[in-house]
Amino acid sequence: MKVLIWTDVFPTFSETFVRDHITGLIDRDLDVLIYSSKKDKSNIEALKEYEHYNLFEKVFSEKEYLPQSFFIRVVRALIILVTSFFSTKFLFYMRAINYSRFKKKAISLRYFFLLNYIIKNKINVIHAHFGTNGRKLVFLKQIKYPVKLITTFHGYDVRIETSYARSFYKDLFDYSDAIISISSFNKEKLLSFGLDQRKIISINNGVKVPEKPTLFINESTASIEILSVGRLVKDKNYKLAIESLRLLKQNQPKLNFLYHIIGGGNLLDELKQQVKDSGLEKNIVFYGEKPSKFVFQMLNKCHFLLLSSINEALPTVILEGQSVGLPILATNVGSIQDLVKKENGVLVEPNIESFYKGVLKMISMRNSWTDLGLKGRFQVINSYNQDYQIDKLVSIYNANNT
Numbered sequence: 374m375k376v377l378i379w380t381d382v383f384p385t386f387s388e389t390f391v392r393d394h395i396t397g398l399i400d401r402d403l404d405v406l407i408y409s410s411k412k413d414k415s416n417i418e419a420l421k422e423y424e425h426y427n428l429f430e431k432v433f434s435e436k437e438y439l440p441q442s443f444f445i446r447v448v449r450a451l452i453i454l455v456t457s458f459f460s461t462k463f464l465f466y467m468r469a470i471n472y473s474r475f476k477k478k479a480i481s482l483r484y485f486f487l488l489n490y491i492i493k494n495k496i497n498v499i500h501a502h503f504g505t506n507g508r509k510l511v512f513l514k515q516i517k518y519p520v521k522l523i524t525t526f527h528g529y530d531v532r533i534e535t536s537y538a539r540s541f542y543k544d545l546f547d548y549s550d551a552i553i554s555i556s557s558f559n560k561e562k563l564l565s566f567g568l569d570q571r572k573i574i575s576i577n578n579g580v581k582v583p584e585k586p587t588l589f590i591n592e593s594t595a596s597i598e599i600l601s602v603g604r605l606v607k608d609k610n611y612k613l614a615i616e617s618l619r620l621l622k623q624n625q626p627k628l629n630f631l632y633h634i635i636g637g638g639n640l641l642d643e644l645k646q647q648v649k650d651s652g653l654e655k656n657i658v659f660y661g662e663k664p665s666k667f668v669f670q671m672l673n674k675c676h677f678l679l680l681s682s683i684n685e686a687l688p689t690v691i692l693e694g695q696s697v698g699l700p701i702l703a704t705n706v707g708s709i710q711d712l713v714k715k716e717n718g719v720l721v722e723p724n725i726e727s728f729y730k731g732v733l734k735m736i737s738m739r740n741s742w743t744d745l746g747l748k749g750r751f752q753v754i755n756s757y758n759q760d761y762q763i764d765k766l767v768s769i770y771n772a773n774n775t
Contacts, residue, residue, distance in 0.1 A: 374770060375404040375494065379501040379510060383409040383432055384419040386637070386662040387604050390527075390578040390689050391502050392419070396426050397763035403770075406494060407432045421664040438490035439483060446482045453489060462492055468516035475512060484512050496520055498770045504530035507545045507552075514548035523769065525553035525576075528686040528707075531562040538566040546572065551769055556687035556708030574769060579762035580692040582754050596629040597736065600675035600699075602668055602690045603682070605638030610704070610723060612647060614681040617729040619651040621736075628736075630656060632679075633671055637662040672697050676742060677735055682706055683723045692757050695749035700742050702735045704728070717749035 376398055380391050398405050412434045420428055440446045450470075457463045469475070469484040478484045491499075491513070498521045501507035507524030514522055524545060533541070546552065546568045553576050554560040560573055599618075603609045611634065618632055634644075634657065641659065648657045660667075668690075672678070678694035678701050685707035692712065694701055701718035703709050713720045719738075721731035738745070 374497050375406070376770065377406045377408060377491070377494075377496045377499045379408045379499060379506050381410055381503065381506065382416075383407050384416050384428065386416060386419045386664070388502070389419075389665055392423065392428070393578075393581070393759060394500075394502075394763070394766070395428060395431075396423060397759060398767070399426055401763065401767055403767070405431055406496070409434055412437075416662075418664050419662075422666050433490075435483075435487075439486045443481075446486065450482055450485055453485075465492070465516055465518050469512070471516075474515070478512070488513065488516070488518065491518070491520065498523065500525070500766075500770075503527055504542055504545060507549065508542065511544045511548050515544075521550045521770065522548065523551045523553060524549055525555065526559050526563060526686075527555060528559075528684070531559050531566075531686065532684055535565050542566055542568070553766075557711060558708040559686050574765075576762050576765050577687060577757050578689050578692070579757050579759035580689060580696050580753065581759050582696045582750070596631060597739075598675040599630060599632045599677060599679050600635070600671050600694075601633070601679050601681070602635045602671075602693075603680070603688075604636050605634075605640040605644060607640070608682055608684040609636075609638075610681045610683045611640065611644050613723065613725060613728055614679055615644065615647050615651060615653065615657065616725055617681075617732050618656065619653060620725075620729050621732055622651075622653065622656065632657045633660065633675060634658065635660045635663050635668055635671060668693070669697065672699055675699065676739070677702055677718075679732075680704065680709070681723065681728060682709075685709055687712070692753055695746070695753045695757075698743070698746035698750045700735070700738075700745035701749060702731050712749075712752070717745050717752060 378395055384392060395405055395407060409432050412432050417429065440449060454466055457466060465488060466485060469488045470479045472479045475484055499510055501510060501524045504524055504526050510522055513520055549572060551574050552563060552568055552572050554563055554573050555578050560575060563573060564570060601614060605611060621628065645659065648654055672694055678699050680688060680691060680703040682704055683706060687708045691701055691703060695717065701713045703713045703718065703720060704723040705720050706723060710720060719731045719735050721727040
């Protein structure tokens, strides 16, 4: 079976779930290709420790199947049509250039050459990450080309106004073979958008669970190590976390703590200025984007994971933290309440009063950090094991193959 994974940009540091999806398929002997809007090595470090999968060699972009010159497109399209005239492919090619249906996409021959690439590579299943990408591939179902189309909704793609989403995703919902929801929050949003419940399949992203976590929390340590991992963007709400730690230092000046932030984004300079203004330069460290190995080293070094987001679906970083036995302090948004409970962490509202109280509560529970972490790890093992989630995906690919 040949599977095409369609995503925005690959590789990236912030979407390890896409990389893990792909490697999971390869581990199960599936042949995989990866579409990315661009192919360059600017983020190649995100694949560190995964070189043996040769993932970058599997990536292609539009430049690799669509001639840049329109004249050359026309000439090659005519050659393809002539050579396929007596085959079943001819009808699909003709449907892809139906102007009345596809307008500019038909005239530009973009659909034609994407179809040609899919035919040449004998793609059986296309799995798009994010609903916005799934929409780009609906035409294949509209021209009745025999390929299975599956789309996973993750986060930003469900955070749009409901009435707009109903029209925006209508064709995708109508023509898709399956829509994957990674959380209960996403499922509720998709249903509100008008998706038929029979098409929704709930599959969490999942994470690989270390057989023996290396985390051994020293609950009596003099210094508290705190970690956040995520893009430095508005939705992650790092300003709230920093302000809470400013209050912590102000009210408990003798408490030693170090807050580690892994991630890159357009708010870096602004957040650094906030840290400086708050007198926290010795307490907060920014690392930028880092590969998974470094992230897990930090997960194993710190005492608890902190997530201050105002928008989330099902954050993979929480699962990663729990997989190594790390207690979690997080805001009650999206489906985080499915992951963080009183047995394994502290759940708070995304405002300064609640979040600061949450920080104090987590610190006051330092004698229970190990117990909280082990309960979170047990939850991941039982409900969010990546191997189980990948097996479920493969079973969908194999079901009633087109």
